Amino acid sequence: MLGESDHSLRKFVAPEFVFGAGASRLAGRYARNFGVHRVLLVSDPGVASCPWFDDICRSLDDAGISWAPFSGVSENPRSAEVMRGAEIYEAEECGGIVAVGGGSPMDCAKGIGIVSSNNQNILSFEGVDKVRMPGPPLICIPTTAGSAADVSQFAIINDEVQKRKIAIISKALVPDISLLDPLPLTTLPPEVTVNCGxxxxxxxxxxYVSNASSPVTDLHARKAIDLIVRSLPGAVERPDDIDARFATMMASLHAGLAFSNASLGAVHALAHALGGYLDLSHGLANALLLESVVAFNYAAAPDRYGEIGRIMQAPAGGGKKALVSRIRAFRSSLGIAGTIADAGCERSDIPSLAARAIADPCLATNPKDITLEDIGRIYEAAF
Ligand SMILES: [Fe+2]
Incomplete structure (x- = not known):
């Protein structure tokens, strides 16, 4: 187990970020600071119709930054959407990108940036450190508290032909600045709030259980668990509660700083395969798999999982069973009561899902070695 006495070499990468009420209205000022005159404004149709979106556009106008809109992004951003966005970026002669939205517009924007600078298909960047040239200046304004794409080295893109999600992991994907404003979160529907949480x-x-964790990522991971468990129910019950929204935003930030540097594990690997196949919400796919993966991994990192149980206020000394029950009770209390079968998964899908999941780079840092058969059993347990 890693702890304060572990001297393994680790690095920690984070973008500049500004957080607090009104941060999103700094978009124009920062674009101007980057020396950019025209940006591609990446969003999705839901975001572009929200009242606060106009304030972000106005901040660009006020700073003398012209912008070309691109809102052709679906929930699980498809490779064709990234390529289309890159075409528009070129045609409109943009010099930077402003991404406004949840993980999908931000991941799409990251993809557009590296496609434009490297002149390669987005699917060719799959894996770790495959991006040669960094993209143009990227400003991210997250409007959900979940993906942390605004601070992470990750972009997840849907290969719609193969029906699988690819993970691109590179320092070139860390935005140049993130503007974290709790106000846009107040218009999120409850279901999206829960899935993102x-x-x-x-x-x-x-x-926290990753085999690439460090004392620095541990701090952020522990804080994120505590904050999200405390604040998510309030944010769901009272969508306008800016304090609860701010707390979920900070939880997302801490979790993002942790996982961007310690990477992820089997929950995400299996969720990418499941979500890509069924076009499921990413957060929902994770929620439906989390308990089964915790049960599988527990014995490989009992102290770490024990600490997670303590933070989540699982019954003391209850071990694996108590933590799994606590996670199940938490998600059920927020309205996610089903299984992967309820989400449309068939048992006959398991072999092809497992074959997709085993290739996911997130597995590299899972605390326990995992085989194709193990993955099949985890999916089975989540039915
Ligand atoms: Fe995620």
Whole structure:
């Protein structure tokens, strides 16, 4: 187990970020600071219709930054959408990107940036450190508390032909600045709030038990678990509660700083395969797999999982069973009561899902070695 006495070499990468009420209205000022005159404004149709979106556009206008809109991004951003965005970026002669939205627009924007600078298909970047040239200046404004794409070295893109999600992991994907404003979160529907919150919890737990964790990522992971468990129910019950929203945003930030540097594990590997196949919400896919993966991994990192149980206030001394029950009770209390079968998964899908999951780079840092057969059994346990 890693601890303060572990002297393994580790690095920690984080973008500059500004957080607090009104941060999103700094978009224009930062774009101007980067010396950019025209940006591609990447969002999705839901985001572009929200009242606070106009304030972000106005901040660009006020700073003398012209912008070309691109909102052709679906929930699980597809490779064709990234390539289309890159075409528009070129045609509109943009010099930077502003991404406004949840993980999907931000991941799409990251993809557009590296496609533009490297002139390669987005799918060719799959894996770790495959990006040669960094993208143009990227400003991220997250409007959900979940993906942490605004601080992470990750982009997840859907290969719609193979029906699988690919993970691109590179320092070139860390935004140049993130503007973290709790106001946009107040217009999130409850279901999205819950799914994103379960993504935060999954990030924090996976980073904490990752075999690439460090004393620095541990701090952020522990804080994220505590914050999300305390604040998510309030954010769901009272969507306008800016304090609860701010707390979920900070939880997402801490979890993002942890997992971007410690990486993830089997929950995300299996969720990428499941979500890509069924076009499921990413957070929901994680929520439906988290307990089964914790049960599988527990014996490989009992102290770490024990600490997670303590933070989540699982019954003391209850071990694996208590933690798994606590996670199940938490997600059920927020309205995610089903299984992967309820989400549309068939038992006959398991072999092809397992074959996709075993290739996911997130598995490299899972605390326990995992085989194709193990993955099949974990999916089976989540039915
Ligand atoms: Fe995630």
């Amino acid at each position: 379960m993504d935060v919890l999954s990030h924090a737990i996976e980073a």
